[in-house]
Amino acid sequence: MSVNEQQYLDLCRHVLADGEKKSDRTNTGTYSVFGAQMRFDLAEGFPLLTTKKVNIRLIVSELLWFIHGDTNIRYLLQHNNNIWNEWAFKRWVESNDYTGPDMTDFGNRSLVDAGFNTLYKEQMAIFKQRILEDDAFMAQYGDLGPVYGKQWRHWQTSRGETIDQLKDVIESLKTNPDSRRHIVTAWNPEDVPSNMALPPCHALFQFYVANGKLSCQLYQRSADIFLGVPFNIASYSLLVHLIANEVGLEVGEFIHTLGDAHIYQNHLTQVEEQLSREMYNLPEIHITEGKSLFDLTVDDITLVGYESHPPIKAPIAV
Structure with missing residues (x-):
């Protein structure tokens, strides 16, 4: 039995049993707790959930997208990764350039209206094709604004300079492993309210070196436990492996600290199935x-x- 995965399942049970019923930005509704932590010993194995299939290729391509400093979904679509499509698509269908069928509240409507779902899939297919083939359209509607990759690799200072946080942390790990400043933050208060398609949920992470092993703690301000957190666990565990490999260390722990940890009300059936x-x-x-x-x-x-x-499908709240 995996101690690592059991922590995740226990968190699901805790939120179902003790979570507060709350409203949210998407008007979906959640059951939520504030403040939770899981610790994953990476020596036990790679913590990809086994109680439902999680697509590792999506996690790998997304993480490399962050590492490259990219913020446009074209790279993801080139790797058959659709996990950021809805946020870019929302920008297009809410713009003056969009002339197709009304896509208001497309995330929820596509689940309950078969006719609308067909229209939605048609418009999404058009959108994806244009992102892949039309450079001007890609530049305008494929970019998600200053999200993770931009903050990790190209943080803009008030003096007009650029900070490559990820490279700086790698250099610091090599030259001063006992430092308490091995930190990368995606939460930029100036950019959050401006042009981000989605303010960063996994907001800040810190590395720690002891006994020749590299550990990482992530603070995640908002955690969609059923859909998002399994990806976050695997993504940051993979990041520990990649950075450890880069700086010549073994892997230690991934510590996942959650702020608002929630299960959406339209995910309850899926969570119960997974827990069985x-x-x-x-x-x-x-x-x-x-x-x-x-x-x-x-x-x-x-x-x-x-x-x-097998995988368990559930709607994403946009």
């Missing part, structure tokens, strides 16, 4: 040796020994 399933053993992650972090491609990162239950 037995866990499998955790897989392992393999990384191509001899390549810089910044030169890695999706083909350089492979998952070995992953056995899981």
Whole structure:
């Protein structure tokens, strides 16, 4: 039995049993607790959930997208990754350039209206094709604003300078491993209210070195437990592996600290189904040796020994 995955399942049970019923920005409604923490010993295995299938290729391509400093969804679509589409699509259908069918509240309407769902899929397919083929359209509607990659790699200062937080942390880990300043933040108070498609949920992370091992703690201000958190766990655990590989350390722990940890009210059935399933053993992650972090491609990162239950679909709140 995986101690790592059990923590996640226990968090689900805790929120279902003790969570406060709250409204939210999407008007979906949640059950929420404030302040939770999970600790994942990466020596036990790679903490990709086994009680439902989680697509590692989506996690890998998204993380490399962040690491490259990219904020446009074209790269993701080129790797068949659709997890950021809705936020970019929302910008297009709410613009004056959009002339198609009314897409208001498309996330919820597509779930309950089969006719509308067909229209939505048609418009999304048009949108994705234009992002891939039309450079001008891609530049205007594919970019999500100064989200994670921009903040990690190209933080803009008030003096007009640029800070590469990720490279600076890597250099600091190599030259001063005992520092308490190995921090990367995506929460930029100047950019949050301006042009971000979605203010950063995983807001700040800090590395820590002890006994030749690299650990990382993430503070996540808002945590969609069913859909988002499984990705966040795997993504930041992968980041620990990648950074450890870059600086010549073994992997230690990933500590996941959550602010508002919530289950959406339209995910309750899915969570109950997942909780009814037995866990499998955790897989392992393999990384191509001899390549810089910044030169890695999706083909350089492979998952070995992953056995899981089938995926469980659920609507995303946009």
